[in-house]
Amino acid sequence: MPNKLIIATRESQLALWQAEHVKARLMALHPGLEVELLGMTTQGDQILDSPLSRIGGKGLFVKELEVAMADGHADLAVHSIKDVPMDLPDGFEMAAILEREDPRDAYVSNHYGSLEELPPNARVGTSSLRRQAQIRARLPHLHVDTLRGNVNTRLRKLDEGQYAAILLAAAGLKRLGFVSRIRATLQPEESLPAVGQGAIGIEIRAGRPDLAALLAPLNHLETAACVRAERAMSRVLQGGCQAPIGGYAVVRDGRLFLRAFVADLEGIRFFRATAEGALDDPESVGHAAARDLIAQGADLLMAEIIQRTAK
Numbered sequence: 001m002p003n004k005l006i007i008a009t010r011e012s013q014l015a016l017w018q019a020e021h022v023k024a025r026l027m028a029l030h031p032g033l034e035v036e037l038l039g040m041t042t043q044g045d046q047i048l049d050s051p052l053s054r055i056g057g058k059g060l061f062v063k064e065l066e067v068a069m070a071d072g073h074a075d076l077a078v079h080s081i082k083d084v085p086m087d088l089p090d091g092f093e094m095a096a097i098l099e100r101e102d103p104r105d106a107y108v109s110n111h112y113g114s115l116e117e118l119p120p121n122a123r124v125g126t127s128s129l130r131r132q133a134q135i136r137a138r139l140p141h142l143h144v145d146t147l148r149g150n151v152n153t154r155l156r157k158l159d160e161g162q163y164a165a166i167l168l169a170a171a172g173l174k175r176l177g178f179v180s181r182i183r184a185t186l187q188p189e190e191s192l193p194a195v196g197q198g199a200i201g202i203e204i205r206a207g208r209p210d211l212a213a214l215l216a217p218l219n220h221l222e223t224a225a226c227v228r229a230e231r232a233m234s235r236v237l238q239g240g241c242q243a244p245i246g247g248y249a250v251v252r253d254g255r256l257f258l259r260a261f262v263a264d265l266e267g268i269r270f271f272r273a274t275a276e277g278a279l280d281d282p283e284s285v286g287h288a289a290a291r292d293l294i295a296q297g298a299d300l301l302m303a304e305i306i307q308r309t310a311k
Contacts, residue, residue, distance in 0.1 A: 232286025
């Protein structure tokens, strides 16, 4: 077992919280283990004036961290799973997925108690095409805009009056101590979460059984199964940041249940699917949901959206 580990992490407040959380868990599990953080700024953190779908997608948040591991400057990287591309580069693996925080979307506003209370043309901010499509489908009278930046930046823009309301991941707000800012949490029936939302993943270089064994106690089996099903569905559909896509799995009575959707950018065309299966074969559940969506035409819609985005 190694006696010292270096964790690569983004330098946003939320990313640092997550890395510190993993550090504390590891040091509690393995007395005498020394753990340090290597803070890094990724391309995704630097480019804030364009939607992710136009600048390269989720990989912009993890590439630099993987380079640090490949070069031997870090042993592991801590990620928000929803920011991790569906296919990891060769030579890397996800060693552990921690127990999930609240996976739901949170509604934040200084003047209105819910999305339904917002007046016509009220400006709603969110970074997620998935949230945008679901809002447009339910409440087409609202004006939905892209809002990027870290949690503090988004809250500041709300407080400055640039938006009547914003939507964020509830997990991030809770982890950073902003529970009081949450006016309402949206149930999955109202806003299906993103693939992996609320879960923290630990990535390592492949071929490190010593490190994998050290991290194994952090892996939460039910959360890992749910996330694997969600990511398998999205992987088949090649879901990244270009199209509105959601996937959320839960465990009930020892079985895995997955809900998924793909929509167009306007929230007009929606394809929805459900699947269930064995807890020990989550990829099969994800593949079943993906096949259902493809049978409805979701793959053609995805191709259309990607072509539009590329122009």
